[in-house]
Amino acid sequence: xxxxxxxxxxxxxxxxxxxxxxxxxxxxxxxxxxxxxxxxxxxxxxxxxxxxxxxxxxxx
Numbered sequence: 001x002x003x004x005x006x007x008x009x010x011x012x013x014x015x016x017x018x019x020x021x022x023x024x025x026x027x028x029x030x031x032x033x034x035x036x037x038x039x040x041x042x043x044x045x046x047x048x049x050x051x052x053x054x055x056x057x058x059x060x
Contacts, residue, residue: 016029
């Protein structure tokens with residue numbers, strides 16, 4: 001048995017220690033997080049659009 005099989009699959013990542021980061025690093029970190037949020041929101045919009053299209057076909 002692999003040890004990875006014992007770990008929960010949906011385990012949330014541990015928060016970073018922000019106290020060790022410089023102001024510039026913190027700004028870069030925020031920019032990276034904002035880009036990831038935008039990417040997730042775009043995926044949500046895409047999936048909702050696909051679902052709406054599918055619902056149109058099945059309601060007819």
